[in-house]
Amino acid sequence: MEAIHGWLGAAGAENVDGYRDLLVKALNPTSAEREALVLPEPQSADANAVLALLKKGQVPTQRAVQAGAANARPPVVREPARKWSDAEIDRFGQLGAPWLHEYRQTHGTGPTWNEFFSSAPVERAFDEFGVGSGVGEGGVQGYLRRDGVRSLLIRRGRRRGWFAFNDQPRSLCAGPSFFVAGYRAPDPVGRRVAGLIRQSHAAGEKRHLQWADIAEVLDLDGSRVFRDVEDAAAQAGWLATEQWISIKPAGIGLGFRARREQRRNGLRSARKRLADQSPASEPVSTD
Secondary structure (H helix, E strand, O other): OHHHHHHHHHOOOOOOHHHHHHHHHHHOOOOOOOOOOOOOOOOOHHHHHHHHHHHOOOOOOHHHHHHHHHHHOOOOOOOOOOOOOHHHHHHHHHHHHHHHHHHHHHHOOOOOHHHHHOOHHHHHHHHHHOOOOOOHHHHHHHHHHHHHHHHHHHHHHHHOOOEEOOOOOOOOEEOHHHHHOOOOOHHHHHHHHHHHHHHHHHOOOOOOEOHHHHOOOEOOOOOEOOOOHHHHHHOHHHHHHOOOEEEEOOEEEEOHHHHHHHHHHHHHHHHHHHHHHOOOOOOOOOO
């Protein structure tokens, strides 16, 4: 909630209950198919779209925000939308993720998106990809093109496992692909870790798991997910950021996302049991 308060203040909006409630719904969607809103940089086109939806009393879903921001921009002549290959996204991750990891190691927190996209490795990536800087002959058109690219790159990079972030300020960090120096899908790893924690709870173990326990997580093929205890602990940042785990003084527990998936799976199982137990309707006699 503090993150919402801070964002509303930075965006110059009134900190009213109605706005906060709508933002909470957008940040924590009940539908698994709906993408959670990521609070945009204040004063950006996306932020203005969020505020416009809040003023209308509407939930600022990620899709609605993107549509609103696009409609608010003045028409410009653009080249056809570029399609980014997985190899290009991986290249962007290979350049950007090490800088993110070093930043967090040094500062104990992640950078803002603006800091990240102003870093030397990202500037290098933009040069390699031929993305305009928004100055010189490109003018405003170049800036808009780059502003749109950065959101696409970081979201695609997140799905490819290079980055992790949530709605909290400065949550941006390196993802699992950084730690294996190649593509690794983040969600299967998070679910395997959460599954081990749930198994411990189901077995009635009262102690909190430690990193030595997490290091024992196995993949579907029976191989270790982490190289050793040190590797497991080093990946705590993205696992906690993506809310698969929660880190407490006593040890490691389930994060918000893992608990939410557990509840949803429980509801699905309960509905299936009820459906299986329901007596089949008897055929209507035609006599």
